[in-house]
Amino acid sequence: MNQTDTNVKINNQAQRMSTKTMVLTGMCAAVTAILSQIAIPLPSGVPVTLQTFAVALAGYMLGWKSGGMSTAVYILMGCVGVPVFSNFSGGLGIIAGKTGGFITGFLFMSMLCGIGARQKGKISGIAFGLAGLLIVHAAGVIQFSVLTGMKPLQATALVSLPYIGKDIASVAAAYFAGRKIRRHIGNSEGMEESILL
Template structure:
């Protein structure tokens, strides 16, 4: 039993670190919101670790950022980021990771659909918070912070699903 707890702690920490790194890999856009690998990292955590541990990994990531460590995209940290214009996406990572985790042992189509649904929830949370914080209409907010990123995030989920398969198999031996 102790070995299992130790393994869970190690993998949660390892994947929180992977999520931190994925958050920093970004391509700037003229709109001020970069393309990052955050959603890929979130989906990978869920697909490899499962719903519960994937969401726990996101919690570790969020807590690290909340206390000020620069783990959010653009090497930003701090509690204010969570309640700023784009913080809703960070809160949406919980649903995305958990739903990917629910799809981890399912057939590819089901696993990917669950992951895409998680990303849609993530984007809804992000657009809603952006709309509320900036006082922009929901549709305008969607076009500003979500529309152009949605396709990239869906592709990220699909890639994460297929990349997670051999990793999960290798990790299961430990």
Template structure:
């Protein structure tokens, strides 16, 4: 069942809200905390696809940039985006696009969703690491050790979890004719 644009914007806003809520799930680490944001981005893109998933992420970033406390630790504002963790947040946009395009091409199965979410994790970590190197003036080794190494295992677990939740929710929403099935 094809829904109107207002319905689609509501879905995108709901996606942004889910990212904002899961961003508050935080495990503090010395430099970059482990948060639920990456899990949420993976779930939302798996459920909503390229266009609406990317719109959800963009809305989330814009809300945070405007100062609403949607980023981890109930923070917001441009200062977060230009700070050490900003690259990860900005990277969510590229992550959503790349994940969505992958799922569009290969379909939304559990296996393909895991692969898409792992690719998304790599994209997010790459953006974050480059940003961290530049903003914190780290060496590449220090940026990798602080911005990637601690997140590899957790990232894989979150990728599998996002794929599992995303595929299940997407299938249920398709059966209920609340979102369109992707062929």
């Protein structure tokens, strides 16, 4: 095989990988939108949903770049009014509202989960996701506290602590599910060029 044939083969592989990446990115954004509708309302106004699992899964499946892009697409869809947030809500009012800090924090969590996907050990892989989860809860508590006038400790007790156990379990479950799915969609190292870098 000469150099030209080699270059053509590499270009064809890159094009297929790019298409595959775009499809998976869009698919993960759609999955996040769907799982966001599985919601249990609570008096705090912050519902229990499967968003955390979906966002973490996108990161662990696709890596930091495409996982972050998937979450960004989901957030942007909601910002322009597509009802992808919990309870079929959408619009900038949700992002600017008392639950918006959690949603914007998801972007950082998906990227950190993507970095975690590249770690060799399970503990370190999950730890990156948990670091992202900490950002989600911190951003959520701060915005909730500012908009409601509630003290940060009170806000933490109301909108963070009741959810933290479920969210930790969601990140761990997403890590193992993401690893399994990656084995089927392609070796992570083979996808790193277009997805993780």
